[in-house]
Amino acid sequence: MPREREIGGGIIEKIFATPKVTKPVLVCGLPGSGYVGKLAADHLVDLFGAKKVVEYTCDSFPPQVNVREDGTAEPLKAQLFYAPVGRGKGLFVFTADAQPTTSEGEYELSDAVVEIAKKNGVKTVYTLAAYITGSFAADQKVYGAATSKRMLQKVSANGATLMKGGGISGMNGLLIGMAALRGLEGVCLLGETSGYLVDAGASKAVLEVLTKLIDLQIDTAKLKEKAEETQKVINQLQSMSEQARESAPQPRRDQRPGYIG
Amino acid sequence: MPREREIGGGIIEKIFATPKVTKPVLVCGLPGSGYVGKLAADHLVDLFGAKKVVEYTCDSFPPQVNVREDGTAEPLKAQLFYAPVGRGKGLFVFTADAQPTTSEGEYELSDAVVEIAKKNGVKTVYTLAAYITGSFAADQKVYGAATSKRMLQKVSANGATLMKGGGISGMNGLLIGMAALRGLEGVCLLGETSGYLVDAGASKAVLEVLTKLIDLQIDTAKLKEKAEETQKVINQLQSMSEQARESAPQPRRDQRPGYIG
Amino acid sequence: MPREREIGGGIIEKIFATPKVTKPVLVCGLPGSGYVGKLAADHLVDLFGAKKVVEYTCDSFPPQVNVREDGTAEPLKAQLFYAPVGRGKGLFVFTADAQPTTSEGEYELSDAVVEIAKKNGVKTVYTLAAYITGSFAADQKVYGAATSKRMLQKVSANGATLMKGGGISGMNGLLIGMAALRGLEGVCLLGETSGYLVDAGASKAVLEVLTKLIDLQIDTAKLKEKAEETQKVINQLQSMSEQARESAPQPRRDQRPGYIG
Amino acid sequence: MPREREIGGGIIEKIFATPKVTKPVLVCGLPGSGYVGKLAADHLVDLFGAKKVVEYTCDSFPPQVNVREDGTAEPLKAQLFYAPVGRGKGLFVFTADAQPTTSEGEYELSDAVVEIAKKNGVKTVYTLAAYITGSFAADQKVYGAATSKRMLQKVSANGATLMKGGGISGMNGLLIGMAALRGLEGVCLLGETSGYLVDAGASKAVLEVLTKLIDLQIDTAKLKEKAEETQKVINQLQSMSEQARESAPQPRRDQRPGYIG
Secondary structure (H helix, E strand, O other): OOEEEEOOOOEEEEEOOOOOOOOEEEEEEOOOHHHHHHHHHHHHHHHHOOEEEEEEEEOOOOOEEEEOOOOEEEEOOEEEEEEEEEOOEEEEEEEEOOOOOOHHHHHHHHHHHHHHHHHOOOOEEEEEEEEEOOOOOOOOOEEEEEOOHHHHHHHHHOOOEEOOOOEEEOHHHHHHHHHHHOOOEEEEEEEEEOOOOOOHHHHHHHHHHHHHHOOOOOOOHHHHHHHHHHHHHHHHHHHHHHHHHOOOOOOOOOOOOOOOO | OOEEEEOOOOEEEEEOOOOOOOOEEEEEEOOOHHHHHHHHHHHHHHHHOOEEEEEEEEOOOOOEEEEOOOOEEEEOOEEEEEEEEEOOEEEEEEEEOOOOOOHHHHHHHHHHHHHHHHHOOOOEEEEEEEEEOOOOOOOOOEEEEEOOHHHHHHHHHOOOEEOOOOEEEOHHHHHHHHHHHOOOEEEEEEEEEOOOOOOHHHHHHHHHHHHHHOOOOOOOHHHHHHHHHHHHHHHHHHHHHHHHHHOOOOOOOOOOOOOOO | OOEEEEOOOOEEEEEOOOOOOOOEEEEEEOOOHHHHHHHHHHHHHHHHOOEEEEEEEEOOOOOEEEEOOOOEEEEOOEEEEEEEEEOOEEEEEEEEOOOOOOHHHHHHHHHHHHHHHHHOOOOEEEEEEEEEOOOOOOOOOEEEEEOOHHHHHHHHHOOOEEOOOOEEEOHHHHHHHHHHHOOOEEEEEEEEEOOOOOOHHHHHHHHHHHHHHOOOOOOOHHHHHHHHHHHHHHHHHHHHHHHHHOOOOOOOOOOOOOOOO | OOEEEEOOOOEEEEEOOOOOOOOEEEEEEOOOHHHHHHHHHHHHHHHHOOEEEEEEEEOOOOOEEEEOOOOEEEEOOEEEEEEEEEOOEEEEEEEEOOOOOOHHHHHHHHHHHHHHHHHOOOOEEEEEEEEEOOOOOOOOOEEEEEOOHHHHHHHHHOOOEEOOOOEEEOHHHHHHHHHHHOOOEEEEEEEEEOOOOOOHHHHHHHHHHHHHHOOOOOOOHHHHHHHHHHHHHHHHHHHHHHHHHOOOOOOOOOOOOOOOO
16 A cells, blocks of 8 residues: 655645665656657656656646546546666656646646655756647757756757747746756756647657766667657648648748747 | 534535445436436435435535525535435435536545545445537437446446547546545446437436446436427427528538537 | 734634624625625615724735725725614624635635624625626616525515526625525525616615615615716617617517626 | 745745845835836846845746746746845845736735835835836826825825826735735836837836935936837837828727736
């Protein structure tokens, strides 16, 4: 039986395990546009066979249960996993079925996760997010922001384009903000995506920058497969779109890319 | 005088009775599209002369009083009833005048009901809901979802079509989710309905599956009467619609059925 | 200095006086459509020179200060007044600058007011509200609802038309609902009004029924003056509207009157 | 390390310093239309090299982090600064990256700031806001409201036009309302602005009235520079607009000026 306690903000925390942790980082991937972060986080959990450490339920999650393809109903939850990843290093992965629907819920859940990460020796919190452009790019960039100049340099040196202002909304922003407020460092990597489709290509791109940053080698074959399937859909959409465009005015291509976390 | 206590989330719980309970199940029917669950729950309360056990008032209910046809104003409340139903078995019925208007209220009220059910020995929580199709069907299906494979098999064996994904929103979803989180089993039965009219036919259909599942025989004559009245209205609407259609383009019939709990 | 305490739901209660109370009733009039209840409550306070007993500030009031015509900024507040009204009887009047913006705030403030009324010996809570029709009526009816059959009879016998279903939203509804939950009786009187203008005529009409109900004689001359001014505006609007109608299709007059508290 | 405590309403207060304070006033400038108040507050902090005294984080701030031009991500916060300003006088400046998104958050944060100001001997709270007109005025007026007649006279005597009713929304209103509720005086100065552009000219105008009111001499050269840049943009917009107007109907110029804090 997991140990259970209420931690404020309508959040119930259930501790499932207290793993022996060494040199850990925390990587967070949550549902959002393109499922960029969520796909990446799930990939890491699968790849390393990460074990559930904490489960959160939260009364500001959307009021619903999800139903799987076989009819099984499941309450919405957030989960923190842990896996040793070789060479004496460890990886916490935080993911969820949904983001809270209130500011309060987002702040409190972010803080709860950062607090437990800090207690377990985490020094840096990474969040994986989407950078929405509204168009399909052949070469998907990864954007980055960080809570310290030191990390900004590392992020830039490992292939991400630094953000030049704006904001990062939702828990992808708050998790690194809370990290900073608690004396940790935070990095957000944002994979360029159209925002129209589940985008495993963007997930793969952010994981490639992430794994350089944390010096970890991973297999991204499964994400590559999914990305190739998506690419086929994009190709079809684009050829349909090109046919349509021949008899219609050219759409503006200079629209300012907006960000949605 | 009922015993009264505040149980968090702005909910006041008043205990009216502490019945001697044997082999109970909990059946929940709340106001929603087509009043499918609410009609069914009210029918069970009437049929078994169930007694009020608990009354809940909640500051996230809509801020209003309801006025009856004779001018009597009544505060909104949720109620838990109990009746012995023969052969040593018992039935809790939970219903309400409204669902809470906030996520927090829905989660807290669902949890309060499941907690008291568990304390009274309930092992399975059933919620009765609507499955909105947007069109009138001659033969109204009942859909089902459950929190365990074991219950899914029973649900399927007793005539319900298993849901193939999606979600169940509102307290119909949360009540079975909370049941699962507290170690009980949860089943949601969803009666196919247009969503346009109060639908006693759908209520009757879900009660037929429910009573097979919990091995209980009930009289549904009153619901049948109401359903026949509704059917007359539907026939009129359809004949009006057919006349209109002769001079208008055919509406799409292949629209994806959406669910509203 | 008033005694101050926090009473939950973000409400601060400041006690300004503890009057010696005899045979009191509570009359509530709050800002809403047509200012029907607010005008009536202010009229009672002025007429009897009622003294402030309690002041409430509430963090679910709209986040603003009001500015008077001379530039003075004032925080929003709710106030409970008391006056002896002759023949050994007393009158509490509750009014406010605004209604809370959340369900929680409306429930908690309503409950706080009913609680203090009960402590002071109040047996019946009256709320004065608007019954919106969307059109200008020559003869403005007063509608009524009550939490007991006994009061419904009195309401009907004193000239109000009983409501035939529907709901009463906002604190006008909740105050009588909370009265019922705390074992008091509640009556809502709703003055028919177009909803387009501040309507002193409707205020006068509800006060006439109220004062019969509580057996109190009052001077309504000031409200009559205001009502006559409003009537002039209505006459102008109607003559303008009639001129316009001569060259336009007749508007539907059979629209179902909707209620807004 | 700052001392940290939770002060209700989801607000964390961190005390960074406990300055020796003499004859202080509190001036508040928050983000809002035209950034009128925020620019003015930032200008005061820069000018006097004010030191951070308190930092607030708040779970009703927008759920995001801001990203600077160099990619640095920063959590949203509110800050209270203090500087001695000569002649034995002191100045508290309160500003923030955002206003809370809920009524509750706005009330609680306003109250927290007023409470700490009162503890430090502040007698008068000034808020600097925008008075939106929707058009570009050559001569930008400053409007004023105050919580006492005494201050209204001073405000008027120092060049502000008194407001003639209406309301002041957001923390600019609540801060002076809370001041009044805690026995202090409050003044809101509102700089006339179009609402379309960041308006340093309006900031300069409110600072000129403010500094007369608190008898303080300041250099507004930097705001003047910014205002001149904005004026160039306005001139361009107006010449474009005039060209467009020659071939279009004249826009209404008599629109009632609305206020947005």
